[in-house]
Amino acid sequence: MIFVIKIQCSNEKKVEFISNVVNKFPDQLIFKNFYFFDSLSSTQDYAQVLSKQPDTTIPFVVMTDIQTGGRGRRGANWASPKGGIWMSLAFESGLETAEIFTMLILTIYVISESIRSYLGIYPQIKWPNDILVDGKKVAGILVDTEIQRGTLTRVIIGMGINSNNDLEITKSQIIDKSPSAITINYDIATLKSSNHNQEVSNFELVSSMLYNFSKLVPKLSSKLFRDELRQWYKRKIKESSKTLNYNFKLKDKEYTGKIVLVNDDGSILVRNSGPSLDNKLIRIESVFDFSSV
Incomplete structure (x- = not known):
């Protein structure tokens, strides 16, 4: 297997x-091209442009030390200072569009298992795609797709992992300009801060994830x-729901509730824990879709 490594850096x-x-992992990685930069606006945006070029070999990996315009779910800005893992992976796919959520679950699984196997920490999963340690967010995921005739032809997975980045700098850079459809009361953390302030190996984490x-x-x-x-995802959401309360909006009113059911397609049922909805169940199709049931 031939790997073409393309690098833009000063050393x-x-x-x-x-x-x-x-x-x-000789002859065990499916990725053909690697791109590792000092700084990018967004690994996800760069990967999308790269994937459309006819001479690009897929699957490929894009990494950067710093993102200046990283983005998260719902258009949120993602703070990406030096020290963290900011990476996007591009795959070709023949799966049905309904399996987009499965790609998301796979990514959650890979990141969680890499953290568990390396640090011995069992992360929590916050619906739909945040990874927490001790109730604090350490990683987020973004999935972009190309679809033709009901089939996923290309999937680009973006990952942001707070590993060794400075926690205070990261907090100061977090700006979410989008309206909050569904949020949770949580703080952020780094794997370093969760590891008794001992630096973690980005090399070991990246190697494990790519493998x-x-x-x-x-x-x-x-x-x-x-x-x-x-089934793994449902178990993880059920476990985390024992300690995590979700804040959500319905008809411009805010409520607090707990997830009581996760469906195969990723939609959920949330039971309102306040008096305003009389303990009703709320079906949430996505972070943008709220309807009472």
Whole structure:
């Protein structure tokens, strides 16, 4: 297997980083091209442009030390200072559009398992796609797709992981300009701060994630494997729901509730814990869609 490494940087450290990842798993990674920069506006945006170029080989990896225009779900700005892991992966796919949520679950699984196996920490999963440690957010995920005739032809997965980035700088950079459809009362953390302030190895985390993606993405063609992923996700949401309360808006009013059911398509039922909705269940199809049931 031939790996073409494309680097834009001022030194050889990034070349060494990627070379060591490739050499750690010889002939086991599905990624053909690697791009590792000092700074990008957004790895996700760069990956989208790159994926449309005819000479680009997919799957590929885009990483950067710093994002100046990182984005999250619902258009939120994502703080990406030096020290964290800011990465996007591009895949070709033949899955049905209904499996977009499965790609999201796979990414949550890979990040969570990499954290667990390396640090011995069991992360919480906050619906729909935030990864928390001790109730504080350490990672977020963004999925962009190309769809033709009901089929996912291309999937780009963006990941932001607060590993060793300065916590105070990160907090100061967080700006969410979008209206809050559904939020949760949580703070942010870094893996370093959750690891007794001991620096964690970005190399080990990235290596683990790329290896697990390489091993598991081909298995997505199996319905049994997709079902196993959904069951894992439901268990994780059920576990975290014991301690996490969700704040949500319905008809311009704010309420607090707990998730009581996660459906296969990712929609949820939330039971209002305040008096204003008389303990009714609220069905949430997505972060933008609220309807009482």
